[in-house]
Amino acid sequence: MDLIKNNASDAKTGEGKKPAHEQVYQTLRSQIMYGELVPGQPVTIQGLTDSLGVGMTPVREAIRRLISDGALVFQGNRRVSVPLLSNTDVEQLIFARISIESELSRRATAIVTPSDIDQLEQLDQRLDQTIADGDVSGYLRLNHQFHETLYAHADAPILNDLAERLWLRFGPSLRVVCGRFGTHSLPDRHKDIIAALRARDAERVAKATAQDIEQGMELMSDALTDA
Amino acid sequence: MDLIKNNASDAKTGEGKKPAHEQVYQTLRSQIMYGELVPGQPVTIQGLTDSLGVGMTPVREAIRRLISDGALVFQGNRRVSVPLLSNTDVEQLIFARISIESELSRRATAIVTPSDIDQLEQLDQRLDQTIADGDVSGYLRLNHQFHETLYAHADAPILNDLAERLWLRFGPSLRVVCGRFGTHSLPDRHKDIIAALRARDAERVAKATAQDIEQGMELMSDALTDA
DNA sequence: CCCGTCACAATATGATCAAATTTCGGACTG
DNA sequence: CAGTCCGAAATTTGATCATATTGTGACGGG
Numbered sequence: 001m002d003l004i005k006n007n008a009s010d011a012k013t014g015e016g017k018k019p020a021h022e023q024v025y026q027t028l029r030s031q032i033m034y035g036e037l038v039p040g041q042p043v044t045i046q047g048l049t050d051s052l053g054v055g056m057t058p059v060r061e062a063i064r065r066l067i068s069d070g071a072l073v074f075q076g077n078r079r080v081s082v083p084l085l086s087n088t089d090v091e092q093l094i095f096a097r098i099s100i101e102s103e104l105s106r107r108a109t110a111i112v113t114p115s116d117i118d119q120l121e122q123l124d125q126r127l128d129q130t131i132a133d134g135d136v137s138g139y140l141r142l143n144h145q146f147h148e149t150l151y152a153h154a155d156a157p158i159l160n161d162l163a164e165r166l167w168l169r170f171g172p173s174l175r176v177v178c179g180r181f182g183t184h185s186l187p188d189r190h191k192d193i194i195a196a197l198r199a200r201d202a203e204r205v206a207k208a209t210a211q212d213i214e215q216g217m218e219l220m221s222d223a224l225t226d227a
Numbered sequence: 228m229d230l231i232k233n234n235a236s237d238a239k240t241g242e243g244k245k246p247a248h249e250q251v252y253q254t255l256r257s258q259i260m261y262g263e264l265v266p267g268q269p270v271t272i273q274g275l276t277d278s279l280g281v282g283m284t285p286v287r288e289a290i291r292r293l294i295s296d297g298a299l300v301f302q303g304n305r306r307v308s309v310p311l312l313s314n315t316d317v318e319q320l321i322f323a324r325i326s327i328e329s330e331l332s333r334r335a336t337a338i339v340t341p342s343d344i345d346q347l348e349q350l351d352q353r354l355d356q357t358i359a360d361g362d363v364s365g366y367l368r369l370n371h372q373f374h375e376t377l378y379a380h381a382d383a384p385i386l387n388d389l390a391e392r393l394w395l396r397f398g399p400s401l402r403v404v405c406g407r408f409g410t411h412s413l414p415d416r417h418k419d420i421i422a423a424l425r426a427r428d429a430e431r432v433a434k435a436t437a438q439d440i441e442q443g444m445e446l447m448s449d450a451l452t453d454a
Numbered sequence: 455c456c457c458g459t460c461a462c463a464a465t466a467t468g469a470t471c472a473a474a475t476t477t478c479g480g481a482c483t484g
Numbered sequence: 485c486a487g488t489c490c491g492a493a494a495t496t497t498g499a500t501c502a503t504a505t506t507g508t509g510a511c512g513g514g
Contacts, residue, residue, distance in 0.1 A: 019465065021291070046497060055467045057284060060499090061291045064248070068295035070388065077474070078498055092385040099326040158319040158396070161297065162389060169385070246499065273463065282501045283464090304508070305464055457514085465506075472499075482489085 021058035024048070025065055032071045032082060033168055034140045035175020039084040043072060071168040085173045090221040093170050097217065098210045100162050101147070105193070105209040107154035109202040116153055117197050120146060124190045131186060136178045139186065140171070146190060170220065177223040187215035248285035251275070252292055259298045259309060260395055261367045262402020266311040270299060298395040312400045317448045320397050324444065325437045327389050328374070332420070332436040334381035336429040343380055344424050347373060351417045358413060363405045366413065367398070373417060397447065404450040414442035 031037050048059045066072040073083040123146045130138035189212035196204035275286045293299040300310045350373045357365035416439035423431035
């Protein structure tokens with residue numbers, strides 16, 4: 001919330017000078033992706049201008065962008081909310097994720113360096129820790145970071161973009177599942193992925209990725225059906 | 228409860244019920260998709276406010292949305308333009324289109340009614356006419372409409388959304404290809420698709436769709452390489 | 455050739471208008 | 485007499501615009 005005023009102060013850090021609408025977008029995107037906003041929860045422009053302390057134009061732009069991303073939906077007349085996934089939605093997401101992300105894994109296999117793989121392994125170890133601790137937020141962030149890091153090495157920006165879009169769609173619902181079942185039931189095929197990466201076996205990497213996705217998503221599907 | 232009220236005030240566009248930012252989005256989207264804006268061409272906010280006769284807020288929102296769609300790109304410093312596809316871009320688009328759109332075709336096969344198929348055939352006949360006439364704009368619109376109509380019967384909004392996004396990306400470049408080579412060299416696997424639909428052979432429909440996509444996209448790839 | 459100044463375009467805010475939902479009051483019915 | 489239903493006013497929210505501010509790039513002078 002203080003991210004608006006510090007334009008002048010942290011100009012020396014070299015990181016700043018992002019426009020406000022970009023910051024609002026990043027903030028909201030993170031809140032949605034990691035489930036700080038509950039599915040079905042309404043989102044109002046004026047509420048956000050108030051809570052974020054910026055004018056309405058940047059908020060409007062960020063919301064439009066997130067709607068286009070599928071991270072927010074246009075609920076009837078002039079009302080937006082975090083989407084609630086139906087069973088058919090989840091089923092489509094499973095197909096799309098497996099298609100796109102398996103390919104990203106496959107492409108990354110030939111490109112990653114051994115040190116990249118080490119970095120992934122480190123991420124996975126921290127991920128295991130969050131699972132052991134029951135740290136849902138940490139799990140969501142690190143799980144995403146693991147996949148994001150892997151896919152970043154595929155050198156395929158368009159496919160990457162599609163994958164990001166898919167993650168934005170199921171992020172909020174994944175949080176709900178974790179909140180209900182805890183982290184212990186979560187699947188983790190990451191060790192298979194890492195081993196296959198070391199072996200430079202692209203098909204095995206793709207297969208492990210597909211399994212990781214399928215298990216996680218079907219868990220989500222079951223939980224949503226139950227609700 | 229929704230009585231139709233005629234807004235006689237808006238004389239410029241002639242119709243009135245959608246918000247302005249939505250109209251701006253649709254207009255720009257259409258111009259980009261059907262190649263009325265050339266790839267690489269810069270797009271300015273003020274230019275659009277002037278030419279479209281609306282304030283800048285709606286224009287800004289529309290542009291953000293189109294950037295998120297991948298239909299426009301953020302060229303460095305506060306400048307946006309229609310994207311120019313590289314070879315690796317096209318190659319990724321081929322993969323994604325075949326993955327997603329083949330599945331849409333597959334799903335549509337079980338759902339389409341005979342009259343739906345007749346409608347598709349009618350579209351395809353009009354499409355042939357545009358090819359014979361060398362009518363590039365008509366070809367682009369009808370070709371898109373053919374696929375859109377087919378996919379609409381797949382009852383898979385999320386996959387549909389992904390497909391639309393992909394079309395937005397290659398639309399402008401497709402126009403360039405047609406402008407260079409004319410319409411006669413364009414592939415048309417639509418008759419295979421229609422025949423397979425009538426036979427209710429989902430795999431054959433998917434295969435024909437994949438071939439239609441691959442031929443068209445590779446033609447585009449060649450043309451871009453040549454340039 | 456470098457630096458300062460000027461101009462233009464984009465960003466951001468607040469005000470204003472329109473629409474919709476909600477709430478409150480009254481009337482009608484059981 | 486009480487409960488419910490309908491309608492109008494009020495509040496809340498969204499949409500648009502006009503305007504001020506800021507940053508960037510270009511042009512000209514030193």
